[in-house]
Amino acid sequence: RDIFYHHAAIKMIIDPETQNIVEANKAAAQYYGWSIDELQNMKISQINTLSPEEINIAIEKAKSLNKIHFEFKHRKADGSINDVEVFSSTVVTAGKTYLHSIVHDISEKKKAEEQLELLSRSVEQSPVSVLITDPQGCIEYVNPCFERVTGYTLDEIKGKNPKILNSGHQSGDVYQNLWQTILSGKEWKGELMNKKKNGENYWEDIIISPIVNSEGDILHFVAVKEDITEKKKIIEELIEAKEKAEEMNRLKSSFLANMSHELR
Secondary structure, three states, rough: OOHHHHOEEEEEOOOOOOOEEEEEOOOHHHHOOOOOHHHHOOOOHHEEEEHHHOOOOOHHHOOOOOOOEEEEEEEOOOEEEEEEEEEEEEEEEOEEEEEEEEEEOOOOHHHHHHHHHHHHHHHHHHOOEEEEEEEOOOEEEEOOOHHHOOOOHHHEEEHOOOOHHEEOOOOOHHHHHHHHHHHOOOOEEEEEEOOOOOOOOEEEEEEEEEEEOOOOOOEEEEEEEEEOOOHHHHHHHHHHHHEEEHHHHHHHHHHHHHHHHHOO
């Protein structure tokens, strides 16, 4: 009894027939905001946000030991609702079976998981290529956009070095500067002509950033890359058109000057 009441974990004993909370410890009272006496006069349905039918189903699973780990949303005395995980086991006293429940607050864990899911989906659905390597430069992950642009699947390129994309257009000094920059913990930005799986060259605008831990150790490198082949083609066409227009303007001016001279 002392171990139960003074344990740091949130603990309750529930009657599966009535859903009454038979016992609750100090940690439960502190967490939920009701006193032990108040909790012992409540039903679990006053805490669990599931419907009574859903609670009955969960209780039956716990009672038969078909399931001992659950995730619920629990209501506190102040009206707030938190995500919890519950580990349940059966306890038999005087021939009657009770459920011994240990509760852990996982609200922060849930928020972290949701944030991770959001970031994961953002990367997966990103319209730009994302490539992640280990500190040695071996590829660990590429997103679907990278696969579409390069023609390489993750399975084909995983574990390989990004130099597999090297077109040979840039000098070795460019890559040396790139690695010196990111290994020093700084971000590198630039444009590179790379090569697709089918041998076709294409231009990318690239930002490569080191990911470091709290101690400053580099854990990964993340490259965010935008295919700018069409953009550069359009710019080149505009420059060419501008030069042609300027040449035509010079010819026109020369022609008019000659005509003026002849007329005079």
